[in-house]
Amino acid sequence: MLRVEGMKIRYGAVEAVHGVDLWVSKGELVTLIGANGAGKSSILAGISGHVPPSEGKVSLFGDPVTGRSADAVARMGVALTPEGRRIFAHLTVSENLHLGGAAFASGEELAARREAMLVRFPILAERIDQKAGSLSGGEQQMLAIARSLMSQPRLLLLDEPSLGLAPQTIDKVYDLVEELQREGLTILLVEQNVELALSVADRGYVIANGRIALSGTASELAGSDLVRQAYLAI
Incomplete structure (x- = not known):
């Protein structure tokens, strides 16, 4: 449903995303996790057409969309x-x-x-x-x-839905996220709360300094030393 190949995102002289490759299949809930400022939101901006990638390719539903406007990408179902x-x-x-x-x-x-x-x-x-x-x-x-x-939409990009919310409200938001996936919606989730993201995701990518540091199933990531030490305080 979504494939990103070699994506680079620049803001003037600053390169925020350095050659990212990722994919999302129909019906999946995939998460991008990592610290604030790691480049997660920039990746979503590149996919949705809000910030055109300086290099690389983005394909949606089998069609190349690199460089298309945000309006055009939205009309495709994102x-x-x-x-x-x-x-x-x-x-x-x-x-x-x-x-x-x-x-x-x-x-x-x-x-x-x-x-x-x-x-x-x-x-x-x-x-x-x-x-x-x-x-x-x-x-x-x-x-x-x-x-x-x-x-x-056929693909929903969710950027930090738990940000600034009380714990009880976060639970309601994530109950909704899980419900939407059960109904068949494909979701790419950006989340700074790593434990929360991995509790609902099928797979994930750890983003660090604009690069993919690690990828795998949610259980694999939750069990990795990198994630446990850097993001789960274990």
Whole structure:
């Protein structure tokens, strides 16, 4: 479903990602784990078209997409839920959902998608006419994910969904992540909480200084000395 080959990402004179190779198969939940600033979010930006790779190839669903715009990649079936949520704070919950789906559906279909999100996220139904900026952090994260799901993606890129949330709220977010995978959605998850990420993922890649330091199944990574000592404090 996704293949990245030799990806390099540059920001001016600084190279943040150094020749990364990775792949994700249909139905998998794959995680990119590592310290803050390791290059994980830059990899997602390169995949989603928000930052064009300076070198390398990105293929989605068997088609090359390197250099395509974020809009074009989204229309292929990729949705990015960004770090920090980035909801439209001055708009209502309803308006945020509408904007999430307006480029992909209209009329009754758009209304049906919105209704499906309100059924999946009852708290959003209760807050439907509230300004999104007035929601709690957990509610904003749910809205950010719901907004992504309005495009009915085939591949969901989730960037740090636990960031800044209380433990109880994190549990709810990750219950949702597991539910989405059970329903067949393919997910590439960036997460700084390594233990949490490995508890839900099928496979993972450890990103360090813009490179892949280690890869394997979630259980293999959880048992590796590198991960245990550097990220799990064991």
